Amino acid sequence: MFLPNVAQWLALLAATLYLTGVWRTRHAGKPWSPWRSACFIVGTITLTVAFAAPVNAFAHHDLRGHMLQHLLVGMFAPLGLVFGAPMSLLLRNLAPTRARATVTLLGSVPVRIVSHPLSAALLDIGGMYLLYLTPLYTQSIATPWLHHVIHLHFVISGCLFSWAIAGPDPAPHRPHWRTRLGVLILGIATHATLGKLMYAWLLPAGTGASPGEIQAAAQWMYYGGDLAELLLLVALMQQWLRGRQSDARGKPLPAG
């Protein structure tokens, strides 16, 4: 029998809330792109798969399994969740005063600092350096609560990074696309470098994994990360293209 665990219940809850919001929006006669819904649902399914019992078991005894889980949780699921535009959906379902308060919150100084592409990159990719280059990884295997906190950290920082670079949700005070492209290049470079460091120096240390296993995991990280970052890059350039085309037609960008 299939019994969801806590992470899967949370993913299911997120999907339910999202679909309720979509239903209410469309019921009120307002449009909502089915592509957005599809993105979000794929994101929640990715999370559900990442925390499924076989993947969990694979991740427990094999570094490659851990890396697969890490890629799904920290890189691919956030892409789906962010490109589902959940914040825009929320704003459409709130009363005007609450919606305004939410937008004010999004524009507040702490949110602006944390959601700047550079700080988002530092939290996300800096977190990976911390996990794999220090004894934190072996600690997390031995300590279940730390293990869960790290997963949570990568879901949130992954979402933050995707949103800061190219997310469709409203982002007051978002930097120019050149800055975001620059940070994305930095992100791809540091992620690729981490993959190579792990391969060359056989990190994380002290796991008892064979060199072959560590090197395979490092390559999964390198190429898997590439694919996720490529998707984010295409999304960013798509925004650039739409902006250029609107400029050429002499019309302002459509809102949202």
Added chain:
Amino acid sequence: MSSLPYPSHADQRRTLLASALIGIGCMAAVDEIIFHQLLAWHHFVDRDTAFALASDGVLHAIELVLLVVGFFMMIELHGAGRQAPGYRGPGFLLGAGGFQVFDGVVDHKILRLHQVRYVDDLWLYDIAWIGFGVIVLAIGWLLLRRARRGHAASQR
């Protein structure tokens, strides 16, 4: 077919730049697919100093980004009907050849990040690698001169 207005100087430069970016990205992809994956002459890690690994990572990021940015610039020019005929071919060859020469001279010989192949008589491989790049560059340059003189075989 030439009902469209003759492309401006700026459109020619943008077409040349976009196709050069695609050329660089494609040559880098050839390096990755043929020499890393199929022939396995190159390795995932050749030198394990932090500098070599980080410069690998930076180069990799720039190659990926140039390829995608080049494609999107091309899509924009195409959509606006502003692609300059005759400038795509030379741009692609100049980008591809330029990358090949850069890789052969700077990465292999100056920075010594990795070599073409780990064998005796490496110089033969180096000459082939850099020579190929120079030939591609030269063809690109000749085509560019033809395009500038208005002799381009139309690509529209």
